[in-house]
Amino acid sequence: MVIWMTVTQARSDPALRAVSITVVLGTIMTMLDATIVNVAIDVLGRDLRVPLSTVQWTVTGYVLALSMTIPVTGWAIGRFGAKTTWIASLAIFGAGSVLCGAAWSVGALIAFRVLQGIGGGLLMPIAQTLLARAAGPERLGRVMAVISVPSMLAPVLGPLLGGVLVDHLSWRWMFYVNVPVCVVALLLAVRLLPGDRERDAGRLDLLGLVLLSPGLAALVYGLSQFGEAGGGTRAVLGLGLGAALVAVFVTHSLRRGTGALIDVGLFRDRGLTTSAASLFFYSVGVFGVLLLVPLYSQSVPGTGVLDAGLLIAPMGVGAIVTMPLAGRLTDRLGARLPGVAGIVTVLAGTLACAVIGPSAAALFVIGLGHGLVTPSIMASAYRTLPRAAVPGAATASQIVIRVGSALGAAVTAVVLQALTRSYGTAAFAGGFTWTLVIIAVALVPALVIPRHRPA
Structure with missing residues (x-):
């Protein structure tokens, strides 16, 4: 169904259709992984013999890694090109999926979920960049509809798919199921995505990275602690630190302009x-x-x-x-x-x-x-x-x-x-x-x- 919709949206332009199919395949599993694990928290706690407060970090670690990685995307595209960055990010996500499925302890699983998040955090903004460039202003509505498919379906299909896999196979298959999709997406990316002609070998804004990535992670962590038992102090500290770092980044970006990690x-x-x-x-x-x-x-x-x-x-x-x-x-x-x-x-x-x-x-x-x-x-x-x-x-x-x-x-x-x-x-x-x-x-x-x- 998703592939059919992608083809329908861009049927008049074979090049745009190829990019659309490739990016949808590459992003849908990363979006599903933000919700698929939620239904298996209790099962993971029992199998790995750890309390829920510990196993919850398999979800939190993934989300924090996503948040910290997103700001690097613009620089990575300019330095290495959209196609190269896409392929590298998808490979990191696929490798993280294999390792998550093979995890031998909760510590290993959390670490590999962070690796998944590092790869997954880059994919959605790269996908939007690839489609916006391929479509041009006159077809932006149709291509944004295409890239919206994964984010729309993930909150719905994630819990359903996770429940089916855990009930009939094991929690490890929540991660192994990503592997064939990643392999196909990688092959399509190598063959179908346009070459990296637009490059900007500017220097990485290291100060901006040090401010914004931890700032976003702190904000997301603080927000996640609201409603948790005893999480009030952690929430306030996370939000305070995150807001301060982001505010300093905004000031830094306004001074640096187009050379900033993200130009405010x-x-x-x-x-x-x-x-x-x-x-x-x-x-x-x-x-x-x-x-x-x-x-x-x-x-x-x-x-x-x-x-x-x-x-x-x-x-x-x-x-x-x-x-x-x-x-x-x-x-x-x-x-x-x-x-x-x-x-x-x-x-x-x-x-x-x-x-x-x-x-x-x-x-x-x-x-x-x-x-x-x-x-x-x-x-x-x-x-x-x-x-x-x-x-x-x-x-x-x-x-x-x-x-x-x-x-x-x-x-x-x-x-x-x-x-x-x-x-x-x-x-x-x-x-x-x-x-x-x-x-x-x-x-x-x-x-x-x-x-x-x-x-």
């Missing part, structure tokens, strides 16, 4: 700024929904992880329905109309969850809107930027989404815990109301996205 000056572009702001608040709200739905499902007696995954599945189906339409509408009319329509649709589905509780119908409606939002608003980020600025913009967009997702999960968990103490199971309605408000905030920057229309 790119946000002077209205399209990038409004799309990044909208994607940030949207990520906070939607990832809150993705946290609440499985928790609500598992609060019902007699249900489990697989039931929760099945309840979320209609969201993925809805996204698949509207995603091709989002690309065509964005290229024809600009990003504002489909982006705003998508957010309003997501708000309608979330309102149904808050009033009558999560249902397959409500999640399907959310999916319909989700399929419109991400491709259209993401396309707006690149439409008016010069080609040389695309890698930096792709890196910045991924950072915004990563931090927004972590913030959504963290704050929603805290809100739900606070409401549960006062209202019991009725707290879920309040949790969905919280996400509803945040998603509504995403409408504000979406309404002022420039009306770009291809010439």
